[in-house]
Amino acid sequence: MEPLKHECGVAMVRLLKPLEYYQQKYGTWMYGLNKLYLMMEKQHNRGQEGAGMACVNLDAVPGSEYMFRERAEGSNAITEIFGNVHKKFGKATTQQLSDVEYAKHNLPFVGELYMGHLRYSTTGKSGLSFVHPFLRRNNWRAKNLCLCGNFNMTNIDEIFEKLVKQGQSPRIYGDGYITLEFMGHRLDREVERNFVDGKNLGLKDQEITNYIEDNVKISNVLKSTMADFDGGYVMCGITGSGEMFSMRDPWGIRPAFWYKDDEIVVLASERPVLQTTFDLECDDIHELEPGCALIVKKNCEASVERILEKRGDCKCSFERIYFSRGSDRDIYKERKKLGEQLTPTILKAVDYDTEHTVFSFIPNTAEVAFYGMLGGFKRYINEQKIKSIMDMDHKPSYEELTNLLHQYVRSEKIAWKDIKLRTFITEGTSRNDLASHVYDVTYESLEPYKDNLVIIDDSIVRGTTLKESILKILDRLHPKKIVIVSSSPQIRYPDYYGIDMPSLEEFCVFRATIELLKERGMYQLIEDTYNKCKAELKKPKAEMQNCVRDIYKPFTVDEINRKIIEMLRPEGMTTPVELVYQSIEGLHEAIPGHKGDWYFTGIYPTPGGVKLVNHAFVEYVENVYKYEQKF
Structure with missing residues (x-):
């Protein structure tokens, strides 16, 4: 009879076709953006302290933004962030909004990857800086990492000490930021591994960049990161080069469900959210298994990979x-x-x-x-x-x-x-x-x-x-x-x-x-x-x-x-x-x-x-x- 603060909610959308496809079939290139909004509203019960969303534009040219983020606090945060996004389309004419090429090169939050988060604080920390997703910037697209999750880690002190021992100095002591830095560090190493491989193959300049983005293995990043964490989590992320992932803890404590067809790969914290948003049957949807990650590569290849061995059968009854x-x-x-x-x-x-x-x-x-x-x-x-x-x-x-x-x-x-x-x-x-x-x-x-x-x-x-x-x-x-x-x-x-x-x-x-x-x-x-x-x-x-x-x-x-x-x-x-x-x-x-x-x-x-x-x-x-x- 007294409300508990709910768990956080996550939502992810990966478009597998060019934006022109959605413009022609559904009448708008905003298909992914609109679906993300619906998925987040359908999970509003899971977080009313804040909300955030992020987007990656794979067709952006150097010198233009390709990774976008919007966050807000309060119970009306979902309305606020999507309202702010649409305000940024305000200067475009109706004809320009229907022109996919114009949108891709002139408007923010136009892209193929979308990720959303609804927040309830589990640490007592408040303020916009603690609202997901968290963003780690870099001039290399593949090193840009945006992270959000439904999680609480019980050993963040140990992870912090490990980061400091590696020579890093995290700006904020919080499980979200420390997780971002820890995973970002491993993503850097994965990119550098591919850089060396590309050099050894005789590649140079843009050829090496293309090689890196085509060969980054998010599974390597997850395997070298998530084994150290103790807690319940569904960890979600997107990179500037177009990688998308979501991993569930090896005890199965926190839930995640996903669906794939030839147009989309989507993931949410709850199954009915996907059913309602995409008009699916219950059996169309898959539960992400404990210790596994749903990974979608830049080339749209989607797979579920085992990152950690299952450590228990502890799906949360509450x-x-x-x-x-x-x-x-x-x-x-x-x-x-x-x-x-x-x-x-x-x-x-x-x-x-x-x-x-x-x-x-x-x-x-x-x-x-x-x-x-x-x-x-x-x-x-x-x-x-x-x-x-x-x-x-x-x-x-x-x-x-x-x-x-x-x-x-x-x-x-x-x-x-x-x-x-x-x-x-x-x-x-x-x-x-x-x-x-x-x-x-x-x-x-x-x-x-x-x-x-x-x-x-x-x-x-x-x-x-x-x-x-x-x-x-x-x-x-x-x-x-x-x-x-x-x-x-x-x-x-x-x-x-x-x-x-x-x-x-x-x-x-x-x-x-x-x-x-x-x-x-x-x-x-x-x-x-x-x-x-x-x-x-x-x-x-x-x-x-x-x-x-x-x-x-x-x-x-x-x-x-x-x-x-x-x-x-x-x-x-x-x-x-x-x-x-x-x-x-x-x-x-x-x-x-x-x-x-x-x-x-x-x-x-x-x-x-x-x-x-x-x-x-x-x-x-x-x-x-x-x-x-x-x-």
């Missing part, structure tokens, strides 16, 4: 639960399954009283799981009807059948989101009071003191919105009981691979567990876990284990749930509240193809994740827990 578009064929089915299989647990929570239970959902992202939950209850009620009929020892009357068949699942639109709390309001009491009015309820949508109210959400992270708004407004309806349902399991651990998850102390599950330890006098477990984490941090990263998992071992999920409700219940609220979470087993059953569950289990796929979660607990104890113990 992608499927929360972030990705629910219009994807498989994601829609998975989210419905997540809701449906909670039926037995919810039945127990409402004491099997389906006649006096009303179902709803908050927020809109939980709608598909809500449909699945309704489906589960419809089946349950139908089974009860069948059982009742079969148990009858007489021919039922019309009235009996009518009463029986009119039993149904009751669902209502209970909550409405009215306003967005403005961040300029910082005074605590005022802010909390306004937060309680973010949602409003549909009055008289249930029978007071008689009907149970079941509300499903896709995840419960901090619990702040529950405490400050949701529970207060639901209590106005005076239900007999409120059951808050999460279609995902308890979120216990931060993410370090591209989702802006909060620190440990912000998780309501973690806070509740710490409170239970305190209540039961188990302070020694907190101290022991702290010492174990510090000891782990002294080991080589590959040998570390996640010791934070120990703090959850003494308690059942139900014990933690009860403590969460106790902590989140607003003062003065008397309505009974119960919390129902998806189980880990249920998660795996509903989403079998995405086994990355570190948010819930603490089983991180990379050594960097393990290191950071141990460090997070040390930071919590030293900066929060010990401070609280003093007062």
Whole structure:
């Protein structure tokens, strides 16, 4: 019920025909530019802090620009960057805009390669300089590199040290810039390798340049770069000479999908984006496999190459639960399954009283799981009807059948989101009071003191919105009981691979567990876990284990749930509240193809994740827990 900052989104378009082809067939040479715009808008959910796009013109002559970039900040960044691009066409006449030759040699953002990015910060760093794509300039076309990605690297400190050791001095300490410099350095070496080969073949001047551009192997650059990174990523890039690539991390943490025909090669973070933009069937589209790269050469030859061996089967399950578009064929089915299989647990929570239970959902992202939950209850009620009929020892009357068949699942639109709390309001009491009015309820949508109210959400992270708004407004309806349902399991651990998850102390599950330890006098477990984490941090990263998992071992999920409700219940609220979470087993059953569950289990796929979660607990104890113990 409180939004997480989404992962970033990427989009790439490579035109495989001359621009004249698109002008003749589609009525405009802007085909690639327009498709990039659509792909980015269809992924707007993945990033609203900023957006950027880049273009390469392969027909530009020396002395004219051939690599273009536009970036902007804010939720309207996509509109802004494409608006700025079209403003630059403003001086051209209608006839000139339809003249491909004129456009190629006189207008910006006319080209065969397009790349776009939508940003959500995973580092807390803001400003236009941190908006992708990043650009590394050079007078050699083949050495120009433009880079963007959906990624977060856990070992950027190690990469930085490696760059410095090589003699470089990066201008900014940020994973985007450091990745750009690291990869750019390897691209320089690849170009120089081809320069030497060309010289040895007796080539000179422009002949060597042509040889370099025809023989650059992006796979060499990726193999000598990406093996050093620890993290989740889909890394995308274009060069000034016309190379295009996108690589997925070897654990498969972050997603990417691509499509190719005789006109285009395209890639996006989500499959429905390609389906809608290019009118494709689901099975037309390919998932980029972990450790592989989609590479399109200057000569339009496209291939998928294995860069790194697959290191795990850790596709992110939270992608499927929360972030990705629910219009994807498989994601829609998975989210419905997540809701449906909670039926037995919810039945127990409402004491099997389906006649006096009303179902709803908050927020809109939980709608598909809500449909699945309704489906589960419809089946349950139908089974009860069948059982009742079969148990009858007489021919039922019309009235009996009518009463029986009119039993149904009751669902209502209970909550409405009215306003967005403005961040300029910082005074605590005022802010909390306004937060309680973010949602409003549909009055008289249930029978007071008689009907149970079941509300499903896709995840419960901090619990702040529950405490400050949701529970207060639901209590106005005076239900007999409120059951808050999460279609995902308890979120216990931060993410370090591209989702802006909060620190440990912000998780309501973690806070509740710490409170239970305190209540039961188990302070020694907190101290022991702290010492174990510090000891782990002294080991080589590959040998570390996640010791934070120990703090959850003494308690059942139900014990933690009860403590969460106790902590989140607003003062003065008397309505009974119960919390129902998806189980880990249920998660795996509903989403079998995405086994990355570190948010819930603490089983991180990379050594960097393990290191950071141990460090997070040390930071919590030293900066929060010990401070609280003093007062």
